Amino acid sequence: MGFGLDRTCRDPRRGIVLVLVFLLGSLLGGCRPTPDATPNRRAEKPQATSAPAAQTEVGTLEIWANGEEFIREGFVSKDGWTLSFDEVYVTLADITAYQTDPPFDPESDQALQAQAQAGLPGPITVNLVTTPEERALLGSVEAPFGHYNALSWRMVPAVTGPAAGYSLWLKGTAQPQGGSEGDDLTFVLRFDQELAFTCGEYIGEERKGFVRSGQGADLEATFHFDHLFGDGELPPEDGLNQGALGFAPLAALATDAGSLEVDWADLREQLSSAEAEQVLEILRHLGHVGEGHCREIAADS
Amino acid sequence: MWGRGTAARLLPIPKHTPNRFTFGCRFSILSMYTFLSRSWKLSRRLRLGLLASSLLLPEGTWAHGMEASFRAIPTFQIEARYDSGEPMGGAQVTVFAPTDPTTPWQEGQTDKAGQFLLQPDPELPGLWQVRIRQAGHGVLLNVPVGSEAESTSAAGVAAGSRNSSLGLLQRGFMAACVIWGCLGTALFFSRPHLHAKTSQPEELTTPALEQD
Incomplete structure (x- = not known):
């Protein structure tokens, strides 16, 4: 067989x-x-973020810049100077919103893994003070449906306008503690550093960045200027005030009574090396997404 | 030293062993049967009836019967602090389930030590997100629950985890063991059969199981 x-x-x-x-x-x-x-x-696996199949449809994503109430309404620095701002210009480029999976964590060493992205090339210069709304609109982009849980941008020198040549330009008035109007100090601070921020999800009262059918979405590049000047409403030993420069070291650089106009080159020359390094470190952590932190990629000194 | 950075992490929680109250009741009836059978000389029919009632009695037979049970569900201890090490005590905590990332699933606040116990619904596996905010500072923590959590450690280290539970070396070793075992067995049975027995083989015995 x-x-x-x-x-x-x-x-x-x-x-x-x-x-x-x-x-x-x-x-x-x-x-x-x-x-x-x-x-x-x-x-x-249930996915909170966008499904790849839904990415053929697109919606509108608005991207804003926000200097918070500190810039719009003024505040008291950690060393008692009452600050008010007339114009604060920031210039942003390569503004990109991402759908990331896993969600990008700027506090970790992980790389940003984008599933989809949409952006504004820029450069775009906005005034964080005199805006019709609380925030300054950088622009709107067509973006595939999904949750945009990361945002990156570069701060670059402005090409035109009053802030031309500077990535950050602040003009305002400072009044010392217990002073009167005659003691006011007008100041112009100009920074030409190019900074790059890569941030995680916007953190605020509500979650943002969900581009869906029939529903507009927005993201926000937020600048925390209390990190530079400190916050007089917080105790001196608070971590924010411990790391902030305050305004007194800047006021000490005023050449004549009632005016101060300096750029980064002046500051680097006239501030102590520790204070200059402190300013650089503060600028590297100026960018946020709401209350969420960012990872600063590179900073020119 | 530029401000107040925030951080949040997961701390491990010991697991509980599941149990059922009903199992305990049924075991008690059987124990009573054993005791009565040995203590009193009951008739065989009565003993069988008692045994059958204990085994076949369905749950909920009693008019006012109660049942309490518990099961282990995952619990995550979250700790939020500033860069300085200061705990974020009394911070606002908002939990989002993976099924609805825009509507809070739970709201609460951290204790004085900056800690918060998260007990997500195990029926909703996926990435749970915990938002912790205080005085203009916020952090978002991603907590994998369910099948997604199996590939990550309990301490919240999610990045870089491998999808497979076995490495390449482990797989190769296991395959080699299986191949060697099968080939060895095959060679053993395929060896030339010896008809002439030079000696009487010892009887193969199997170890007797101990009886209670």
Whole structure:
């Protein structure tokens, strides 16, 4: 009989060998990973962020810049100077919103893994003080549906306008503690550093960045100027005030009574090296997304 | 030293062993049967009836029967602090489930030590997100729950985890063991059969299981 089955039937040990060989083949075959095993497992996982299939549809994503109430309404610095601002210009370029998976964590060393992105090339210069709304609109972009949980931008020198040549330009008035109007000090601070911020999800009263059908979404580049001047409403030992420069070291640079106009080159020359380094460190952490932190990629000194 | 950076992390929580109250009741009835059978000389029919009632009595037979049970659900201890190490005590905590990332699933606040216990619904596996805010500072913590959490450690280290539970070396070693075992067994059974027995083989014995 063919295939030697008659011999196998006569000798049970040959049957056992054949069964073992069959089992061996089955085991080895079972060790091979199923090609689509991983995609299936991921498909079963509930996703809070956008599904790739929905990315063919697009919606509108607005991107804003915000200097917070500190800039719009003024505040008291950690060393008692009452600050009010007339114009504060920032210039942003390569403004990009991302859908990231896993969600980008700026506090970690992980790289940003974008599933989709949309952006404004810029450069765009906005005044954070005199805006019709609380924030300054940088622009609107068409963006695939999904949750934009990361935002990056570069602060670059402005090309035109009063802030031309500077990435950050502040003009305002400062009044010392217990002083009168005659003691006012007008100031212009100009910074030409190019900074790059990569941030995680916007953190605020509500979550932002969900581009959906029939629903507008927005993100925000937020600048925390209390990190530079400190906050007089907080105790001196508060961590924010401990790290802030305050305004007194700047006021001490005023050349004549009632006016101060300096750029970064002046500051680097006239401030102590520790204070100059402190200013650089503060600028590296000026960019936020609401209350969420950012990772500063590079800073020119 | 530029301000108040924030950080949040997960701390491990010991797991509980699940149990059921009903199992305890049924075990008690069986114990009573054993005790009565040995203590009193009950008739065989009565003993069988008692045994059957203990085994076949469905749950909820008693008019005012009660049942209490518990099961282990994941609990995450979250700790939020500033860069200085100062805990974010009394910070506002908002929890978002993976099924609805815009509507808060739970709201609360951290204790004085900046800690918050998160007990997500295990029926909603995926990435839970915990937003912690205080005085203009905020942090968002991603907490994997369910099948997604199996590939990550309990301390919240999610980045860089491998999808497979076995490494390449482990797989190769296992495959080699299986191949060697099968080939060895096959060679053993396929060796030339000796008809002439020079000595009487010892009887193969199997170890007897100890009886209670």
